Amino acid sequence: MTSSTEQQPGAPARPLRILIAKPGLDGHDRGAKVIARALRDAGMEVIYTGLRQTPEMIAEAALQEDVDAVGLSILSGAHNVLLPRIVEALRERGMGDVPIFAGGIIPDEDAPALREAGVAGIFGPGSPIADIIAFIRAHTPARD
Amino acid sequence: MEHPLTRRELARLITRIENGERGAQDALNALYPHSGRARIIGVTGAPGSGKSTLVAEMTRVLREQANPPRVAIVAVDPSSPFSGGAILGDRIRMRDLYGDPGVFIRSMASRGALGGIAAATADVVTVLDAGGFEVILIETVGAGQLEVDVARIAQTVIVVEAPGAGDEVQAVKAGILEIADIIVVNKADREGVAQTVSALKMALDIAPAGAGHHGAQADNEPVQSDAYHWQAPILKVSALNREGIPDVLAALQHHAEMLAASGEGERRRRKRVEADIQARLRELLLQHALHALTNSDYQRVLAAADQRTLHPAEAARRLLQSLNL
Ligand code: B12
Numbered sequence: 001m002t003s004s005t006e007q008q009p010g011a012p013a014r015p016l017r018i019l020i021a022k023p024g025l026d027g028h029d030r031g032a033k034v035i036a037r038a039l040r041d042a043g044m045e046v047i048y049t050g051l052r053q054t055p056e057m058i059a060e061a062a063l064q065e066d067v068d069a070v071g072l073s074i075l076s077g078a079h080n081v082l083l084p085r086i087v088e089a090l091r092e093r094g095m096g097d098v099p100i101f102a103g104g105i106i107p108d109e110d111a112p113a114l115r116e117a118g119v120a121g122i123f124g125p126g127s128p129i130a131d132i133i134a135f136i137r138a139h140t141p142a143r144d
Numbered sequence: 145m146e147h148p149l150t151r152r153e154l155a156r157l158i159t160r161i162e163n164g165e166r167g168a169q170d171a172l173n174a175l176y177p178h179s180g181r182a183r184i185i186g187v188t189g190a191p192g193s194g195k196s197t198l199v200a201e202m203t204r205v206l207r208e209q210a211n212p213p214r215v216a217i218v219a220v221d222p223s224s225p226f227s228g229g230a231i232l233g234d235r236i237r238m239r240d241l242y243g244d245p246g247v248f249i250r251s252m253a254s255r256g257a258l259g260g261i262a263a264a265t266a267d268v269v270t271v272l273d274a275g276g277f278e279v280i281l282i283e284t285v286g287a288g289q290l291e292v293d294v295a296r297i298a299q300t301v302i303v304v305e306a307p308g309a310g311d312e313v314q315a316v317k318a319g320i321l322e323i324a325d326i327i328v329v330n331k332a333d334r335e336g337v338a339q340t341v342s343a344l345k346m347a348l349d350i351a352p353a354g355a356g357h358h359g360a361q362a363d364n365e366p367v368q369s370d371a372y373h374w375q376a377p378i379l380k381v382s383a384l385n386r387e388g389i390p391d392v393l394a395a396l397q398h399h400a401e402m403l404a405a406s407g408e409g410e411r412r413r414r415k416r417v418e419a420d421i422q423a424r425l426r427e428l429l430l431q432h433a434l435h436a437l438t439n440s441d442y443q444r445v446l447a448a449a450d451q452r453t454l455h456p457a458e459a460a461r462r463l464l465q466s467l468n469l
Protein backbone atom coordinates (compact mmCIF):
# COMPACT_ATOMS: atom_id res chain seq x y z
CA MET A 1 0.00 0.00 0.00
CA THR A 2 2.56 2.56 1.07
CA SER A 3 5.90 2.61 -0.62
CA SER A 4 7.75 1.85 2.58
CA THR A 5 9.55 -1.07 1.00
CA GLU A 6 11.06 1.09 -1.72
CA GLN A 7 14.12 2.08 0.21
CA GLN A 8 15.33 -1.14 1.69
CA PRO A 9 19.05 -1.93 2.02
CA GLY A 10 21.09 -2.12 -1.08
CA ALA A 11 18.51 -0.41 -3.22
CA PRO A 12 18.84 3.30 -2.56
CA ALA A 13 21.95 5.12 -3.63
CA ARG A 14 20.18 8.20 -2.48
CA PRO A 15 18.33 8.20 0.84
CA LEU A 16 16.01 11.12 1.50
CA ARG A 17 17.42 13.68 3.92
CA ILE A 18 14.84 15.03 6.36
CA LEU A 19 15.33 17.71 9.00
CA ILE A 20 13.39 17.14 12.22
CA ALA A 21 13.41 20.20 14.44
CA LYS A 22 11.74 21.52 17.56
CA PRO A 23 11.00 25.20 17.26
CA GLY A 24 10.65 27.52 20.19
CA LEU A 25 10.79 26.97 23.93
CA ASP A 26 9.16 23.56 23.91
CA GLY A 27 10.69 20.72 25.86
CA HIS A 28 8.38 17.97 24.62
CA ASP A 29 10.73 15.89 22.50
CA ARG A 30 9.25 12.40 22.64
CA GLY A 31 7.16 12.83 19.52
CA ALA A 32 10.09 14.27 17.55
CA LYS A 33 12.25 11.32 18.55
CA VAL A 34 9.53 8.81 17.68
CA ILE A 35 9.23 10.38 14.23
CA ALA A 36 13.00 10.55 13.75
CA ARG A 37 13.36 6.85 14.50
CA ALA A 38 10.42 5.91 12.30
CA LEU A 39 11.87 7.80 9.35
CA ARG A 40 15.28 6.24 9.92
CA ASP A 41 13.62 2.82 9.92
CA ALA A 42 12.01 3.76 6.62
CA GLY A 43 15.49 4.28 5.16
CA MET A 44 15.72 8.05 5.48
CA GLU A 45 18.58 10.14 6.83
CA VAL A 46 17.18 12.28 9.62
CA ILE A 47 19.05 15.33 10.80
CA TYR A 48 17.80 15.99 14.29
CA THR A 49 18.57 19.47 15.59
CA GLY A 50 17.39 19.06 19.16
CA LEU A 51 15.39 21.49 21.26
CA ARG A 52 14.88 25.21 21.30
CA GLN A 53 15.49 26.15 17.71
CA THR A 54 14.63 29.56 16.32
CA PRO A 55 13.07 29.75 12.85
CA GLU A 56 16.39 31.08 11.53
CA MET A 57 18.36 28.20 13.08
CA ILE A 58 16.01 25.71 11.47
CA ALA A 59 16.18 27.35 8.06
CA GLU A 60 19.96 27.62 8.23
CA ALA A 61 20.30 23.94 9.21
CA ALA A 62 17.95 22.97 6.37
CA LEU A 63 20.15 24.93 3.98
CA GLN A 64 23.49 23.54 5.14
CA GLU A 65 22.15 20.00 5.27
CA ASP A 66 20.40 20.39 1.90
CA VAL A 67 17.39 18.48 3.14
CA ASP A 68 14.52 17.24 1.00
CA ALA A 69 11.89 18.18 3.57
CA VAL A 70 11.57 19.89 6.94
CA GLY A 71 9.52 18.32 9.75
CA LEU A 72 8.60 20.36 12.80
CA SER A 73 7.41 19.07 16.13
CA ILE A 74 5.57 21.55 18.29
CA LEU A 75 3.50 21.01 21.43
CA SER A 76 3.89 24.40 23.04
CA GLY A 77 0.88 26.10 21.45
CA ALA A 78 3.07 28.58 19.55
CA HIS A 79 2.56 26.93 16.16
CA ASN A 80 0.50 29.78 14.65
CA VAL A 81 3.40 32.15 15.21
CA LEU A 82 6.41 29.92 14.68
CA LEU A 83 5.46 27.75 11.72
CA PRO A 84 4.78 30.65 9.32
CA ARG A 85 8.05 32.26 10.37
CA ILE A 86 9.92 29.07 9.50
CA VAL A 87 8.24 28.99 6.08
CA GLU A 88 9.35 32.57 5.61
CA ALA A 89 12.94 31.94 6.79
CA LEU A 90 13.23 29.08 4.29
CA ARG A 91 11.87 31.23 1.45
CA GLU A 92 14.38 33.95 2.29
CA ARG A 93 17.12 31.40 1.72
CA GLY A 94 15.78 30.29 -1.63
CA MET A 95 14.33 27.11 -0.16
CA GLY A 96 10.67 27.86 -0.74
CA ASP A 97 10.34 24.64 -2.69
CA VAL A 98 11.31 22.44 0.28
CA PRO A 99 8.15 20.86 1.73
CA ILE A 100 7.37 21.58 5.37
CA PHE A 101 5.27 19.34 7.57
CA ALA A 102 4.48 19.38 11.25
CA GLY A 103 3.15 17.39 14.15
CA GLY A 104 2.46 17.67 17.86
CA ILE A 105 -0.46 19.44 19.49
CA ILE A 106 -2.02 21.50 16.71
CA PRO A 107 -5.79 21.99 16.99
CA ASP A 108 -7.78 21.17 13.87
CA GLU A 109 -9.15 24.69 13.63
CA ASP A 110 -5.62 26.04 13.20
CA ALA A 111 -4.79 23.71 10.35
CA PRO A 112 -6.34 25.60 7.39
CA ALA A 113 -4.44 28.81 8.12
CA LEU A 114 -1.20 26.89 8.57
CA ARG A 115 -1.70 25.11 5.28
CA GLU A 116 -2.41 28.43 3.69
CA ALA A 117 0.86 29.72 5.15
CA GLY A 118 2.79 26.89 3.51
CA VAL A 119 2.75 23.95 5.93
CA ALA A 120 2.00 21.10 3.56
CA GLY A 121 1.08 18.41 6.08
CA ILE A 122 -0.03 18.29 9.72
CA PHE A 123 0.12 15.08 11.76
CA GLY A 124 -1.24 15.08 15.28
CA PRO A 125 -1.17 12.36 17.94
CA GLY A 126 -2.17 8.99 16.59
CA SER A 127 -1.23 9.72 12.99
CA PRO A 128 -0.17 6.45 11.39
CA ILE A 129 3.54 6.47 10.65
CA ALA A 130 2.80 4.96 7.26
CA ASP A 131 0.78 8.07 6.33
CA ILE A 132 3.66 10.32 7.32
CA ILE A 133 6.12 8.29 5.26
CA ALA A 134 3.74 8.24 2.28
CA PHE A 135 3.35 12.01 2.60
CA ILE A 136 7.10 12.57 2.54
CA ARG A 137 7.60 10.30 -0.44
CA ALA A 138 4.78 12.00 -2.34
CA HIS A 139 6.19 15.48 -1.69
CA THR A 140 9.84 14.79 -2.43
CA PRO A 141 10.27 13.94 -6.10
CA ALA A 142 13.62 12.34 -6.84
CA ARG A 143 16.19 14.91 -7.76
CA ASP A 144 18.31 14.93 -10.88
CA MET B 145 37.97 30.12 -6.76
CA GLU B 146 36.72 32.43 -9.43
CA HIS B 147 33.08 32.25 -8.41
CA PRO B 148 32.85 31.37 -4.76
CA LEU B 149 29.91 29.05 -4.22
CA THR B 150 27.00 30.32 -2.18
CA ARG B 151 26.20 28.27 0.91
CA ARG B 152 23.19 26.84 -0.86
CA GLU B 153 25.27 25.82 -3.89
CA LEU B 154 27.90 24.33 -1.62
CA ALA B 155 25.27 22.32 0.24
CA ARG B 156 23.73 21.03 -2.99
CA LEU B 157 27.09 20.10 -4.44
CA ILE B 158 27.87 18.11 -1.30
CA THR B 159 24.63 16.18 -1.76
CA ARG B 160 25.48 15.39 -5.37
CA ILE B 161 28.90 14.17 -4.37
CA GLU B 162 27.49 12.10 -1.53
CA ASN B 163 25.10 10.44 -3.94
CA GLY B 164 27.59 10.08 -6.75
CA GLU B 165 25.13 11.92 -8.98
CA ARG B 166 25.84 12.85 -12.55
CA GLY B 167 28.24 15.75 -12.89
CA ALA B 168 29.62 15.34 -9.39
CA GLN B 169 32.97 14.04 -10.57
CA ASP B 170 33.33 16.85 -13.11
CA ALA B 171 32.76 19.35 -10.32
CA LEU B 172 35.35 17.60 -8.17
CA ASN B 173 37.85 17.61 -11.02
CA ALA B 174 37.39 21.35 -11.37
CA LEU B 175 37.59 22.04 -7.63
CA TYR B 176 40.49 19.78 -6.76
CA PRO B 177 43.26 22.18 -7.91
CA HIS B 178 41.78 24.78 -5.56
CA SER B 179 41.92 22.48 -2.57
CA GLY B 180 44.88 21.52 -0.41
CA ARG B 181 44.99 24.66 1.68
CA ALA B 182 42.79 23.73 4.61
CA ARG B 183 43.94 22.53 8.00
CA ILE B 184 42.11 19.20 8.26
CA ILE B 185 41.56 17.77 11.72
CA GLY B 186 39.93 14.46 12.60
CA VAL B 187 38.10 14.01 15.89
CA THR B 188 37.35 10.44 16.86
CA GLY B 189 36.61 8.41 19.98
CA ALA B 190 34.00 6.27 21.67
CA PRO B 191 30.28 7.02 21.34
CA GLY B 192 29.23 9.77 23.73
CA SER B 193 32.77 10.76 24.68
CA GLY B 194 31.97 14.34 23.76
CA LYS B 195 33.28 14.68 20.22
CA SER B 196 30.50 16.96 19.01
CA THR B 197 30.68 19.16 22.09
CA LEU B 198 34.45 19.42 21.70
CA VAL B 199 34.23 20.21 17.99
CA ALA B 200 31.66 22.92 18.69
CA GLU B 201 33.81 24.45 21.42
CA MET B 202 36.98 24.34 19.33
CA THR B 203 35.10 26.07 16.55
CA ARG B 204 33.70 28.69 18.87
CA VAL B 205 37.14 29.53 20.29
CA LEU B 206 38.73 29.59 16.83
CA ARG B 207 36.04 31.96 15.64
CA GLU B 208 36.66 34.31 18.56
CA GLN B 209 40.30 34.80 17.57
CA ALA B 210 41.50 37.88 15.80
CA ASN B 211 41.42 37.07 12.08
CA PRO B 212 39.35 33.97 12.66
CA PRO B 213 39.59 31.12 10.16
CA ARG B 214 36.44 29.98 8.37
CA VAL B 215 35.53 26.63 9.86
CA ALA B 216 33.64 23.73 8.31
CA ILE B 217 32.47 20.74 10.30
CA VAL B 218 31.71 17.36 8.75
CA ALA B 219 29.97 15.18 11.34
CA VAL B 220 29.49 11.51 10.51
CA ASP B 221 26.97 9.25 12.24
CA PRO B 222 26.28 5.60 11.46
CA SER B 223 23.68 4.38 8.99
CA SER B 224 21.41 1.60 10.12
CA PRO B 225 22.54 -1.65 8.53
CA PHE B 226 18.91 -2.72 8.45
CA SER B 227 17.04 0.16 6.87
CA GLY B 228 19.92 2.15 5.41
CA GLY B 229 18.49 5.17 7.23
CA ALA B 230 20.23 7.17 9.92
CA ILE B 231 19.68 9.65 12.72
CA LEU B 232 22.28 12.38 12.45
CA GLY B 233 22.31 14.10 15.82
CA ASP B 234 25.66 15.82 16.10
CA ARG B 235 24.17 19.24 15.39
CA ILE B 236 22.37 19.08 18.74
CA ARG B 237 25.67 20.02 20.44
CA MET B 238 26.55 22.68 17.91
CA ARG B 239 23.67 25.00 18.59
CA ASP B 240 25.87 27.85 19.81
CA LEU B 241 27.56 28.14 16.44
CA TYR B 242 24.36 29.24 14.81
CA GLY B 243 24.36 32.60 13.06
CA ASP B 244 28.09 32.69 12.36
CA PRO B 245 28.49 33.01 8.59
CA GLY B 246 32.07 31.74 8.91
CA VAL B 247 30.89 28.30 10.05
CA PHE B 248 29.35 25.56 7.93
CA ILE B 249 28.12 22.30 9.43
CA ARG B 250 27.25 19.23 7.44
CA SER B 251 26.03 15.90 8.82
CA MET B 252 26.81 12.74 6.91
CA ALA B 253 25.60 9.18 7.29
CA SER B 254 28.25 6.49 7.03
CA ARG B 255 26.19 4.66 4.37
CA GLY B 256 27.65 1.25 4.99
CA ALA B 257 31.30 2.27 5.25
CA LEU B 258 32.91 0.66 8.27
CA GLY B 259 35.95 2.88 8.84
CA GLY B 260 34.19 5.56 10.92
CA ILE B 261 33.57 7.97 8.05
CA ALA B 262 31.59 7.73 4.83
CA ALA B 263 33.04 6.82 1.45
CA ALA B 264 32.32 10.34 0.21
CA THR B 265 33.74 12.15 3.25
CA ALA B 266 37.11 12.76 1.60
CA ASP B 267 35.49 14.35 -1.45
CA VAL B 268 33.18 16.44 0.70
CA VAL B 269 36.23 17.71 2.56
CA THR B 270 37.86 18.56 -0.77
CA VAL B 271 34.85 20.67 -1.74
CA LEU B 272 34.89 22.53 1.58
CA ASP B 273 38.64 23.03 1.27
CA ALA B 274 38.27 24.45 -2.25
CA GLY B 275 35.34 26.50 -0.97
CA GLY B 276 37.71 28.47 1.24
CA PHE B 277 37.23 26.91 4.65
CA GLU B 278 40.58 27.23 6.36
CA VAL B 279 39.88 24.73 9.09
CA ILE B 280 37.88 21.54 8.53
CA LEU B 281 36.91 19.40 11.49
CA ILE B 282 35.77 15.85 10.78
CA GLU B 283 33.84 14.11 13.54
CA THR B 284 33.76 10.34 13.02
CA VAL B 285 31.05 7.96 14.13
CA GLY B 286 31.52 6.78 17.69
CA ALA B 287 34.57 4.67 17.10
CA GLY B 288 36.22 1.65 18.69
CA GLN B 289 39.42 0.21 17.40
CA LEU B 290 38.83 -0.44 13.76
CA GLU B 291 37.26 2.80 12.69
CA VAL B 292 40.50 4.56 11.83
CA ASP B 293 39.89 5.78 8.29
CA VAL B 294 39.81 9.41 9.36
CA ALA B 295 43.60 9.20 9.55
CA ARG B 296 43.55 8.84 5.78
CA ILE B 297 42.06 12.30 5.41
CA ALA B 298 43.10 14.33 8.42
CA GLN B 299 46.49 15.92 8.96
CA THR B 300 46.05 15.65 12.70
CA VAL B 301 43.85 13.21 14.59
CA ILE B 302 42.40 13.97 18.01
CA VAL B 303 41.20 10.95 19.97
CA VAL B 304 38.62 11.78 22.64
CA GLU B 305 38.35 9.64 25.75
CA ALA B 306 36.05 10.13 28.71
CA PRO B 307 36.61 9.00 32.30
CA GLY B 308 34.48 6.43 34.01
CA ALA B 309 34.82 3.90 31.27
CA GLY B 310 36.51 1.62 33.80
CA ASP B 311 38.17 -1.37 32.25
CA GLU B 312 37.13 -0.17 28.87
CA VAL B 313 39.98 2.26 29.18
CA GLN B 314 42.45 -0.59 29.20
CA ALA B 315 41.01 -1.60 25.95
CA VAL B 316 41.60 2.01 24.83
CA LYS B 317 41.98 0.35 22.04
CA ALA B 318 45.26 -0.02 20.39
CA GLY B 319 43.91 0.75 16.94
CA ILE B 320 42.52 4.08 17.79
CA LEU B 321 45.40 5.20 19.99
CA GLU B 322 47.78 4.43 17.19
CA ILE B 323 46.24 7.09 15.03
CA ALA B 324 46.15 9.66 17.87
CA ASP B 325 48.28 12.75 17.42
CA ILE B 326 46.54 14.41 20.35
CA ILE B 327 44.58 12.70 23.09
CA VAL B 328 41.81 14.60 24.83
CA VAL B 329 40.47 13.29 28.10
CA ASN B 330 37.11 15.01 28.00
CA LYS B 331 34.62 15.37 30.86
CA ALA B 332 37.50 16.27 33.14
CA ASP B 333 34.84 17.78 35.39
CA ARG B 334 33.95 14.23 36.35
CA GLU B 335 35.58 11.76 38.67
CA GLY B 336 38.11 9.27 37.49
CA VAL B 337 40.10 11.60 35.27
CA ALA B 338 43.41 10.72 36.90
CA GLN B 339 42.80 6.99 36.37
CA THR B 340 41.90 7.55 32.77
CA VAL B 341 45.03 9.62 32.19
CA SER B 342 47.29 7.03 33.77
CA ALA B 343 45.62 4.20 31.89
CA LEU B 344 46.21 6.12 28.69
CA LYS B 345 49.84 6.76 29.59
CA MET B 346 50.31 3.07 30.18
CA ALA B 347 48.67 2.17 26.92
CA LEU B 348 50.90 4.66 25.12
CA ASP B 349 54.04 3.27 26.77
CA ILE B 350 53.18 -0.17 25.52
CA ALA B 351 52.51 0.95 21.99
CA PRO B 352 55.69 2.05 20.25
CA ALA B 353 55.33 5.74 19.43
CA GLY B 354 53.86 6.30 16.04
CA ALA B 355 53.69 2.63 15.15
CA GLY B 356 51.58 2.03 12.11
CA HIS B 357 50.86 5.71 11.98
CA HIS B 358 48.66 6.99 9.27
CA GLY B 359 48.35 3.98 7.16
CA ALA B 360 51.89 3.43 6.07
CA GLN B 361 51.64 0.04 4.45
CA ALA B 362 54.26 -2.59 3.89
CA ASP B 363 56.67 -0.92 1.57
CA ASN B 364 60.29 0.07 1.66
CA GLU B 365 59.69 3.59 2.89
CA PRO B 366 60.33 4.53 6.49
CA VAL B 367 57.28 4.44 8.75
CA GLN B 368 57.76 8.11 9.47
CA SER B 369 60.19 10.89 8.79
CA ASP B 370 63.37 10.80 10.92
CA ALA B 371 62.93 14.37 12.06
CA TYR B 372 59.39 13.74 13.24
CA HIS B 373 59.48 13.57 17.02
CA TRP B 374 56.02 13.62 18.43
CA GLN B 375 54.60 12.19 21.59
CA ALA B 376 50.83 12.52 21.58
CA PRO B 377 50.00 14.88 24.47
CA ILE B 378 47.23 13.89 26.85
CA LEU B 379 45.06 16.93 27.55
CA LYS B 380 42.36 17.28 30.18
CA VAL B 381 39.33 19.09 28.85
CA SER B 382 35.80 19.82 29.88
CA ALA B 383 34.12 20.71 26.63
CA LEU B 384 30.83 21.21 28.44
CA ASN B 385 32.34 23.76 30.85
CA ARG B 386 34.51 25.28 28.15
CA GLU B 387 37.73 24.35 29.93
CA GLY B 388 40.98 23.34 28.30
CA ILE B 389 40.08 24.21 24.73
CA PRO B 390 43.01 26.64 24.23
CA ASP B 391 45.39 23.81 25.16
CA VAL B 392 43.89 21.67 22.41
CA LEU B 393 44.28 24.46 19.88
CA ALA B 394 47.88 25.03 21.01
CA ALA B 395 48.66 21.33 20.61
CA LEU B 396 47.14 21.44 17.13
CA GLN B 397 49.39 24.37 16.30
CA HIS B 398 52.49 22.54 17.61
CA HIS B 399 51.59 19.47 15.65
CA ALA B 400 51.14 21.50 12.48
CA GLU B 401 54.58 23.03 13.01
CA MET B 402 56.14 19.63 13.65
CA LEU B 403 54.50 18.18 10.54
CA ALA B 404 55.85 21.05 8.46
CA ALA B 405 59.35 21.21 9.92
CA SER B 406 60.00 17.46 9.86
CA GLY B 407 58.67 16.75 6.41
CA GLU B 408 56.25 14.31 7.98
CA GLY B 409 53.29 16.35 6.81
CA GLU B 410 54.47 16.10 3.24
CA ARG B 411 55.17 12.39 3.57
CA ARG B 412 51.71 11.73 4.96
CA ARG B 413 50.16 13.83 2.25
CA ARG B 414 51.85 11.84 -0.50
CA LYS B 415 50.86 8.60 1.24
CA ARG B 416 47.28 9.74 1.42
CA VAL B 417 47.13 10.59 -2.25
CA GLU B 418 48.69 7.28 -3.15
CA ALA B 419 46.33 5.29 -0.96
CA ASP B 420 43.39 7.23 -2.37
CA ILE B 421 44.40 6.51 -5.94
CA GLN B 422 44.96 2.86 -5.16
CA ALA B 423 41.57 2.50 -3.52
CA ARG B 424 39.86 4.12 -6.48
CA LEU B 425 41.88 2.08 -8.94
CA ARG B 426 40.83 -1.08 -7.12
CA GLU B 427 37.21 -0.01 -7.45
CA LEU B 428 37.57 0.84 -11.14
CA LEU B 429 39.35 -2.41 -11.90
CA LEU B 430 36.62 -4.36 -10.21
CA GLN B 431 33.92 -2.52 -12.15
CA HIS B 432 35.88 -2.97 -15.35
CA ALA B 433 36.33 -6.67 -14.71
CA LEU B 434 32.69 -7.28 -13.85
CA HIS B 435 31.72 -5.43 -16.98
CA ALA B 436 34.17 -7.21 -19.26
CA LEU B 437 33.62 -10.76 -18.03
CA THR B 438 31.11 -12.82 -19.92
CA ASN B 439 28.29 -13.87 -17.72
CA SER B 440 28.75 -17.57 -18.48
CA ASP B 441 32.43 -17.53 -17.42
CA TYR B 442 31.50 -15.66 -14.32
CA GLN B 443 28.60 -17.92 -13.37
CA ARG B 444 30.62 -21.08 -14.02
CA VAL B 445 33.45 -20.01 -11.73
CA LEU B 446 30.98 -18.78 -9.13
CA ALA B 447 29.20 -22.15 -9.13
CA ALA B 448 32.47 -24.03 -8.82
CA ALA B 449 33.51 -21.96 -5.83
CA ASP B 450 30.08 -22.45 -4.32
CA GLN B 451 30.42 -26.20 -4.65
CA ARG B 452 33.85 -25.99 -3.07
CA THR B 453 35.67 -27.48 -6.02
CA LEU B 454 37.44 -24.17 -6.58
CA HIS B 455 38.90 -21.92 -3.88
CA PRO B 456 37.68 -18.30 -4.19
CA ALA B 457 41.25 -17.05 -4.61
CA GLU B 458 41.79 -19.43 -7.49
CA ALA B 459 38.39 -18.46 -8.87
CA ALA B 460 39.39 -14.79 -8.88
CA ARG B 461 42.74 -15.62 -10.52
CA ARG B 462 41.03 -17.50 -13.33
CA LEU B 463 38.57 -14.71 -13.94
CA LEU B 464 41.45 -12.26 -14.15
CA GLN B 465 43.22 -14.55 -16.61
CA SER B 466 40.19 -14.79 -18.85
CA LEU B 467 40.17 -10.98 -19.10
CA ASN B 468 43.54 -10.88 -20.89
CA LEU B 469 44.36 -7.59 -19.22
C1 B12 C 1 4.72 13.90 28.37
C2 B12 C 1 4.25 15.33 28.50
C3 B12 C 1 5.12 16.21 29.11
C4 B12 C 1 6.51 15.81 29.57
C5 B12 C 1 7.44 15.92 28.36
C6 B12 C 1 8.61 14.91 28.36
C7 B12 C 1 9.37 14.96 27.08
N1 B12 C 1 10.70 14.97 27.19
O1 B12 C 1 8.84 15.00 25.98
C8 B12 C 1 6.77 16.89 30.66
C9 B12 C 1 6.28 16.39 31.98
C10 B12 C 1 8.23 17.35 30.79
C11 B12 C 1 5.84 18.01 30.20
C12 B12 C 1 5.99 19.30 30.57
C13 B12 C 1 5.11 20.32 30.22
N2 B12 C 1 3.97 20.19 29.55
CO1 B12 C 1 3.47 18.55 28.72
N3 B12 C 1 2.66 17.02 28.11
C14 B12 C 1 2.99 15.76 28.00
C15 B12 C 1 1.86 14.90 27.42
C16 B12 C 1 1.15 14.23 28.56
C17 B12 C 1 2.28 13.85 26.41
C18 B12 C 1 3.22 14.33 25.32
C19 B12 C 1 3.93 13.15 24.71
O2 B12 C 1 5.11 12.90 24.99
N4 B12 C 1 3.21 12.36 23.92
C20 B12 C 1 3.76 11.20 23.27
C21 B12 C 1 4.32 11.60 21.91
C22 B12 C 1 4.89 10.39 21.18
O3 B12 C 1 3.26 12.17 21.17
P1 B12 C 1 3.39 13.53 20.39
O4 B12 C 1 4.47 14.39 20.90
O5 B12 C 1 2.02 14.14 20.30
O6 B12 C 1 3.83 13.07 18.94
C23 B12 C 1 3.00 12.33 18.07
C24 B12 C 1 2.24 13.23 17.10
O7 B12 C 1 1.91 14.50 17.63
C25 B12 C 1 3.13 13.30 15.92
N5 B12 C 1 4.22 14.26 15.89
C26 B12 C 1 4.87 14.91 16.86
N6 B12 C 1 5.86 15.64 16.40
C27 B12 C 1 5.88 15.48 15.07
C28 B12 C 1 6.67 16.02 14.08
C29 B12 C 1 6.45 15.68 12.76
C30 B12 C 1 7.34 16.25 11.72
C31 B12 C 1 5.39 14.78 12.43
C32 B12 C 1 5.17 14.40 11.05
C33 B12 C 1 4.62 14.23 13.43
C34 B12 C 1 4.85 14.59 14.73
O8 B12 C 1 3.68 12.01 15.88
C35 B12 C 1 3.88 11.51 17.21
C36 B12 C 1 3.55 10.05 17.23
O9 B12 C 1 2.20 9.85 16.90
C37 B12 C 1 0.99 15.98 26.72
C38 B12 C 1 -0.49 15.67 26.60
C39 B12 C 1 -0.79 14.90 25.38
N7 B12 C 1 -1.67 13.95 25.51
O10 B12 C 1 -0.23 15.13 24.30
C40 B12 C 1 1.25 17.20 27.58
C41 B12 C 1 1.17 18.63 26.99
C42 B12 C 1 1.84 18.61 25.61
N8 B12 C 1 1.97 19.42 27.91
C43 B12 C 1 1.44 20.56 28.08
C44 B12 C 1 2.01 21.54 28.93
C45 B12 C 1 1.20 22.82 29.11
C46 B12 C 1 3.23 21.33 29.58
C47 B12 C 1 3.95 22.34 30.50
C48 B12 C 1 3.98 23.77 29.96
C49 B12 C 1 3.46 22.39 31.90
C50 B12 C 1 2.39 21.44 32.23
N9 B12 C 1 1.23 21.99 32.41
O11 B12 C 1 2.64 20.28 32.34
C51 B12 C 1 5.36 21.74 30.60
C52 B12 C 1 6.30 22.45 29.62
C53 B12 C 1 7.58 21.69 29.33
C54 B12 C 1 8.46 22.40 28.32
N10 B12 C 1 9.67 22.75 28.70
O12 B12 C 1 8.06 22.64 27.22
C55 B12 C 1 0.17 20.77 27.29
C56 B12 C 1 0.36 21.68 26.08
C57 B12 C 1 -0.80 22.62 25.89
C58 B12 C 1 -0.86 23.29 24.55
N11 B12 C 1 0.02 23.03 23.61
O13 B12 C 1 -1.76 24.04 24.36
C59 B12 C 1 -0.24 19.34 26.98
C60 B12 C 1 -1.00 19.15 25.64
C61 B12 C 1 -1.09 18.80 28.14
C62 B12 C 1 -2.41 19.55 28.23
N12 B12 C 1 -3.48 18.99 27.71
O14 B12 C 1 -2.47 20.61 28.80
N13 B12 C 1 4.90 17.54 29.42
Ligand SMILES: Nc1nc2c(ncn2[C@@H]2O[C@H](COP(=O)(O)OP(=O)(O)OP(=O)(O)O)[C@@H](O)[C@H]2O)c(=O)[nH]1
Nearest residue numbers: 190191192193194195196197237286331382383384
Ligand atom coordinates in the same frame (compact mmCIF):
# COMPACT_ATOMS: atom_id res chain seq x y z
N1 LIG D 1 30.17 16.22 32.20
C1 LIG D 1 30.49 16.45 30.94
N2 LIG D 1 29.66 16.04 29.97
C2 LIG D 1 30.02 16.29 28.70
C3 LIG D 1 31.21 16.95 28.35
N3 LIG D 1 31.28 17.03 27.02
C4 LIG D 1 30.17 16.45 26.54
N4 LIG D 1 29.39 16.00 27.55
C5 LIG D 1 28.09 15.33 27.45
O1 LIG D 1 28.26 14.03 26.93
C6 LIG D 1 27.14 13.68 26.12
C7 LIG D 1 27.61 13.28 24.74
O2 LIG D 1 28.23 14.38 24.15
P1 LIG D 1 28.45 14.49 22.59
O3 LIG D 1 29.25 15.70 22.32
O4 LIG D 1 27.15 14.34 21.88
O5 LIG D 1 29.32 13.16 22.36
P2 LIG D 1 29.76 12.48 20.99
O6 LIG D 1 31.05 11.83 21.24
O7 LIG D 1 29.69 13.49 19.90
O8 LIG D 1 28.62 11.40 20.78
P3 LIG D 1 28.31 10.53 19.48
O9 LIG D 1 28.44 11.45 18.29
O10 LIG D 1 26.91 10.05 19.70
O11 LIG D 1 29.32 9.41 19.47
C8 LIG D 1 26.23 14.91 26.11
O12 LIG D 1 25.25 14.74 27.08
C9 LIG D 1 27.15 16.03 26.49
O13 LIG D 1 26.50 17.12 27.11
C10 LIG D 1 32.06 17.38 29.42
O14 LIG D 1 33.12 17.98 29.22
N5 LIG D 1 31.65 17.09 30.67
Ligand SMILES: [Mg+2]
Nearest residue numbers: 195196234283
Ligand atom coordinates in the same frame (compact mmCIF):
# COMPACT_ATOMS: atom_id res chain seq x y z
MG1 LIG E 1 28.60 13.44 18.10
